[in-house]
C-alpha cells in the first residue's frame with residue numbers, strides 16, 4: 001500500500017477535527033478529499049505531512065510507519081505539499097523561492113557555504129537546474145525573475161506547485177489549489193495536475209470546486225465534522241445520500 | 255552583471271575610505287569613535303544574522319557581548335593567559351554558552367523567544383553585577399591589556415587598534431556575504447519566511463536555527479572581546495538592556511535583514527547621537543518618535559528601503575519594456591495584415 005492512514009484522530013481541545021478516519025491513497029491516481037468548511041481537510045493534510053501529531057491512529061507510507069516521523073523527514077521520504085495560502089516569500093523572485101525546494105536533496109553546510117567548496121558549487125547548481133526544470137514544467141519560465149508579489153493568484157499557485165515538485169516527491173498533497181482562481185485558469189491547473197500524475201506522481205487533492213473534482217478525480221473521500229462519510233468514484237459520491245445531506249440538500253454538488 | 259560590478263566598485267571604495275580614514279583624520283577622538291562603531295557593527299551583524307535572516311529576535315545578545323568581554327578580561331588579568339589564547343577562549347566559551355541557551359530558547363517561537371532571551375540577557379547582567387569576586391561587580395573590571403603583538407604587528411597605538419578592529423569587521427562582513435548568497439543562507443531565509451513551509455520542504459528547522467544562532471552569538475562575542483581589549487575597562491552595564499536597545503536601534507535604522515544595514519545604522523545613529531549629545535538623556539525624546547516613524551514607514555530600514563525602491567523601479571521598467579514590445583508586435587501584426595489585405599485587393 002502506498003499511503004495508508006488507520007483510524008486517524010486529531011483532537012484540538014474539545015474539538016475532534018479529524019475523527020477516526022481510515023483511508024488509503026492509491027498510487028498514480030488523483031485522490032480527492034472534499035467536505036464543507038471546517039470539515040478537517042487541511043488538518044488531515046497536516047497530519048499526513050507531519051505538521052501535526054495525531055491524537056491517535058497510524059500513518060504508513062510505502063510500508064513504513066511514519067506516525068512519529070518529523071515533517072522534514074517525511075518530505076525526504078517523498079511527501080510534498082502545498083498550502084491553502086501559498087506561504088511563498090513575496091519579496092523574492094520566483095526563482096529564489098523555488099531554489100530552496102531542492103535543498104533537502106543536498107548536504108552542504110555552513111562551512112561549505114563560507115568556504116564555497118566544490119560540493120557547495122555543485123549542489124547550488126543542482127538546485128538551480130532543478131528549479132528551472134520544475135518552473136518549466138508548471139509553465140512559469142517566463143516569470144522566473146519576477147517578484148512573487150507581482151504575480152497573479154494563479155501564477156502564485158503554480159509557483160507553489162513548482163516548489164513542492166522541486167523536492168522530488170512521490171506524493172503531492174494539494175490544498176485547494178483552485179481557490180480564488182477564475183474558471184479558465186482553473187482548467188489550466190487541472191491540466192497541470194493531470195500532467196503530474198502522467199509523470200508518475202500520486203496526487204491527493206483538497207478542493208471545493210466540484211466541477212474540477214468531478215472531472216479529474218479518480219477517487220473521492222468526503223469528510224464532514226472530521227468524519228469520513230463517504231468514499232468512492234465521483235459517480236458514487238455524487239449520488240450518495242449522506243454526502244447530499246452534508247452539502248445542504250445537494251445544491252452545492254453540481 | 256552591471257549591478258554586480260557597480261556594487262563591487264562601491265564596496266572597494268568604502269573599504270579604501272575605511273583604510274585611509276585614520277591617515278586623513280588626524281583627530282584621535284574620531285579614530286576612537288570609529289573603532290567603537292566598528293565594534294558595535296560586528297555585534298549588530300551577529301544580531302542581524304539571526305533576527306534579520308532567520309527571523310528570530312534575540313534580546314540576549316548584549317549579554318553574550320558582555321560574556322565575551324568579561325571572559326577576555328578575566329582570563330588575561332586574573333588567570334594570566336596570553337592575550338590571543340584568552341581572546342579565542344572568550345569567543346569559544348561564549349559560543350558554547352550560546353549552544354546551551356539556543357537549545358532551550360529555540361523551543362519557543364516569536365515573542366516567546368524574544369521574552370525568553372530577554373530574561374537570559376537580564377540574568378547574565380545580574381550575574382556580572384553580583385559576582386563581585388570574579389567580575390568586580392559595580393566597581394568594574396580594570397587593567398585589561400591591549401591586544402598582544404603578532405610577530406612584527408603591534409597593536410599598542412589607537413590607529414593600530416583601529417586597523418585590527420577593521421580587519422575583524424571585514425572578515426565578519428565577508429562571511430555574512432558568503433552566507434547570505436549560499437544554500438545555507440537561503441535555508442535561513444526560508445525559515446524566516448515560513449517555518450511550516452520550510453519543514454514541509456524537508457528542512458530541519460531546529461538544526462538550522464541552532465547553527466545560525468550559534469554563529470550569531472560567536473560574532474557578538476567577538477565584538478565583546480574586541481571591546482574589552484580596546485576600552486580596557488568593563489562595567490556590568492555593557493550587559494544591560496540599554497546596550498541591547500542600542501544594537502537593535504542600529505539594526506532597525508540601517509535595515510534588518512540587509513547586508514549594509516549594520517554599517518549604515520551604526521554610523522548614522524552614533525553620529526546623530528554625538529551631534530545631539532548636548533541634550534543628554536533627552537535625546538531619547540527625539541530618538542523614540544523617529545525610530546517609531548521609521549519602523550512604521552520603512553520597516554526594512556534605510557538599506558532595505560533603498561533595495562526595495564530599486565527593485566520596484568527595475569520591475570516597473572521591465573513591465574514598461576514588455577508593454578512597448580507587445581504594442582510594437584501588435585502594430586507590426588496589424589501592418590502586415592493591412593498589407594496582405596491590400597495585396598489581395600490590389
Ligand SMILES: Nc1ncnc2c1ncn2[C@@H]1O[C@H](COP(=O)(O)OP(=O)(O)OP(=O)(O)O)[C@@H](O)[C@H]1O
Pocket residue numbers: 012015017035036037038039040041042043044084
Ligand atoms: N491548530 C488548530 N488549533 C485549534 N483548532 C484548529 C486548528 N487547526 C484547525 N482547527 C479547527 O479544526 C477544524 C477543522 O479545520 P480545517 O482547517 O482542517 O478545516 P478544512 O476542512 O480545511 O476547512 P476549509 O475548507 O475552510 O479549509 C476547524 O473547526 C478548525 O477551527
Ligand SMILES: [Mg+2]
Pocket residue numbers: 041042043084
Ligand atoms: Mg482547509
